[in-house]
Amino acid sequence: MSERVTTTLGPLELPNPVLTASGCGGTGRELAQFFDLTRLGAFVTTSVMAQARAGRPTPRVTETPSGLLTAMGLPGPGVETFLERDLPWLIEQEVRTIVSVAGSSVEEYGDLARRLRNVPGVAAIEVNVACPNVEDRGRMFGWHPAAAASVVRAVRAHARPGLPVFAKLAPDVTDIVTIALACVDAGADGLTLINTMDAMAIDPQTLRPALTGVSGGLSGPAVRPVAVRCVYQVHAALPTTPIIGVGGISTGLDALEFILAGASAVAVGTALFHDPAAGPRVLRELEEALAARRIGRLADAVGLAHKPAGYVPPQVRPQEPEKEKL
Amino acid sequence: MSDTPVQTSATVLTVRQVQDYRAMTLVAPAIAERFRPGQFVALAVGGEHTSRLVRRCIGVHEVKSDYGGTVELVFADTEPGTAWLAGRRSRDQIDLVGPLGRPFRLPRDPVTCLLVGGGPGGAAVFALADTLLRRGCRVHFVLAGASARQVFGSRMAQRIGDSSAVVTEDGSMGEKGTVRDVLPRVIEETGADVVYGCGPTALLRSLTQIAGDFGLPSQVSVEEFLQQTGACGIGVCMTCMLPVHGEDGVTRMVRACADGPVLRGDRVRWGDLGTIPFDALGAPRVLSVSEGGLQ
Numbered sequence: 001m002s003e004r005v006t007t008t009l010g011p012l013e014l015p016n017p018v019l020t021a022s023g024c025g026g027t028g029r030e031l032a033q034f035f036d037l038t039r040l041g042a043f044v045t046t047s048v049m050a051q052a053r054a055g056r057p058t059p060r061v062t063e064t065p066s067g068l069l070t071a072m073g074l075p076g077p078g079v080e081t082f083l084e085r086d087l088p089w090l091i092e093q094e095v096r097t098i099v100s101v102a103g104s105s106v107e108e109y110g111d112l113a114r115r116l117r118n119v120p121g122v123a124a125i126e127v128n129v130a131c132p133n134v135e136d137r138g139r140m141f142g143w144h145p146a147a148a149a150s151v152v153r154a155v156r157a158h159a160r161p162g163l164p165v166f167a168k169l170a171p172d173v174t175d176i177v178t179i180a181l182a183c184v185d186a187g188a189d190g191l192t193l194i195n196t197m198d199a200m201a202i203d204p205q206t207l208r209p210a211l212t213g214v215s216g217g218l219s220g221p222a223v224r225p226v227a228v229r230c231v232y233q234v235h236a237a238l239p240t241t242p243i244i245g246v247g248g249i250s251t252g253l254d255a256l257e258f259i260l261a262g263a264s265a266v267a268v269g270t271a272l273f274h275d276p277a278a279g280p281r282v283l284r285e286l287e288e289a290l291a292a293r294r295i296g297r298l299a300d301a302v303g304l305a306h307k308p309a310g311y312v313p314p315q316v317r318p319q320e321p322e323k324e325k326l
Numbered sequence: 327m328s329d330t331p332v333q334t335s336a337t338v339l340t341v342r343q344v345q346d347y348r349a350m351t352l353v354a355p356a357i358a359e360r361f362r363p364g365q366f367v368a369l370a371v372g373g374e375h376t377s378r379l380v381r382r383c384i385g386v387h388e389v390k391s392d393y394g395g396t397v398e399l400v401f402a403d404t405e406p407g408t409a410w411l412a413g414r415r416s417r418d419q420i421d422l423v424g425p426l427g428r429p430f431r432l433p434r435d436p437v438t439c440l441l442v443g444g445g446p447g448g449a450a451v452f453a454l455a456d457t458l459l460r461r462g463c464r465v466h467f468v469l470a471g472a473s474a475r476q477v478f479g480s481r482m483a484q485r486i487g488d489s490s491a492v493v494t495e496d497g498s499m500g501e502k503g504t505v506r507d508v509l510p511r512v513i514e515e516t517g518a519d520v521v522y523g524c525g526p527t528a529l530l531r532s533l534t535q536i537a538g539d540f541g542l543p544s545q546v547s548v549e550e551f552l553q554q555t556g557a558c559g560i561g562v563c564m565t566c567m568l569p570v571h572g573e574d575g576v577t578r579m580v581r582a583c584a585d586g587p588v589l590r591g592d593r594v595r596w597g598d599l600g601t602i603p604f605d606a607l608g609a610p611r612v613l614s615v616s617e618g619g620l621q
Contacts, residue, residue, distance in 0.1 A: 024562060059554070063379060070565070276333060276562075
């Protein structure tokens with residue numbers, strides 16, 4: 001792995017910036033059939049909740065133009081089984097693991113962080129704030145700055161001191177910057193932008209909503225421009241806060257776009273359903289894209305789109321083999 | 327031979343119309359050599375820059391050692407993704423992942439097997455028939471479809487099977503009716519020891535019930551359910567879930583792709599497909615409005 005692509009997310013150092021997005025990589029075992037997971041910057045788990053959940057009935061996914069609409073209902077084995085069965089496997093394989101946590105109350109978030117406190121091998125916690133808050137009529141935590149901050153604060157308070165905490169925000173809010181600020185004030189070390197967008201499809205055959213859950217979360221290339229906008233806005237407001245960019249990344253150039261907007265790492269999600277080996281491929285393509293632009297280090301490209309026109313990033317000399325080609 | 331699936335760019339050899347379906351032969355040696363009957367492949371559709379992100383999961387009809395190893399698929403081109411597949415020509419490349427899923431369990435002894443196929447799913451029982459015949463089993467077929475044009479493989483079944491029966495809903499071929507109408511008689515006539523099936527969910531459901539009435543084990547491939555609900559084929563998207571009760575009596579939501587597509591018929595809660603049964607592990611205990619926004 002070249003040094004060109006090492007990245008830092010606050011206190012977290014990673015050999016490369018390509019992660020899996022929460023909910024898209026299964027338990028890790030499924031993707032490990034196609035590539036070595038240690039080649040990823042980190043593996044982000046499906047959101048863990050306190051109890052086992054079956055999720056919603058099928059159909060819970062529908063294909064939309066350049067996207068995927070899902071209403072899964074946060075299925076998962078529950079934290080108990082996750083700690084016994086799934087996490088030890090990832091740690092055994094020496095996969096850098098970011099654990100995503102989700103709850104329906106502030107207490108549940110805090111409780112999950114406490115359960116992870118003494119588990120060795122966890123690289124960071126990602127707080128999925130796109131959960132309905134049962135204490136507040138089921139409105140999503142992520143829709144309100146105070147609610148989002150309260151779950152981040154609960155996780156920060158119970159997580160191991162020094163363990164990086166990232167807040168994953170939903171894009172379909174009035175002002176994502178306000179929510180980002182509230183989360184950082186509450187102790188988030190960084191932000192993951194973005195979660196899915198609330199959307200809907202209606203089946204013209206059945207004349208009914210296509211999903212059991214009526215509306216669902218839109219992901220895939222269809223949301224990429226929204227995600228890039230969110231990363232750009234938040235990076236402009238919080239230039240020192242590390243950002244993990246997520247949303248429709250399926251090529252190295254897509255990843256570069258997020259990095260130029262201000263992300264220090266990127267997560268590949270829906271693309272994994274289409275191409276199980278998308279992670280290492282995006283990394284390879286990103287390395288090629290940086291080399292082609294003579295950008296020596298990934299860090300030099302982070303937030304480059306914010307620089308005034310005409311600004312030239314630190315350049316590296318073309319490498320020897322390229323000279324030979326000329 | 328390895329158990330792990332591979333992702334490969336396969337070359338299209340031929341695409342043919344077979345009655346109402348398309349049969350596609352692809353050169354994919356690594357998949358052909360790993361394949362076991364009942365497994366399926368997941369195909370990317372629409373080309374490199376496609377806007378269609380969901381893979382199409384299609385059962386394998388047979389594999390052959392021609393051209394280094396070919397894989398033959400049979401499918402109905404009823405939606406834009408499979409219609410795109412049907413439009414491929416020789417030498418086109420298709421991104422293929424496979425073989426995926428759990429295969430049919432095979433009997434240890436040379437017993438009498440009844441293979442039931444419905445619609446394009448009927449194609450998947452022929453690879454199984456080959457393996458069973460090689461093991462000295464007796465193989466009987468029941469093939470079903472809405473009409474003659476939707477019965478796949480009736481001639482092949484006549485050729486390789488010890489017996490074969492065809493049943494169509496409109497009576498345009500074989501007997502008029504459904505699998506439910508003929509299966510008890512065929513089980514009695516053939517003295518079947520085990521019933522295998524692949525086809526529409528309703529067919530699998532009656533098959534399981536009738537096999538159960540005769541005290542016979544049933545092995546069914548829920549390929550149709552997987553085609554309708556699956557997005558990835560490899561077990562990460564969690565969209566093709568169906569309720570199955572385990573040996574411990576606990577119902578779990580399992581993935582049709584990674585935990586199937588072949589399941590013990592008597593373990594599937596057919597009547598609860600498309601729901602989360604209230605007693606399933608992790609089922610919501612209280613139905614409240616507040617859960618409405620969960621994604």
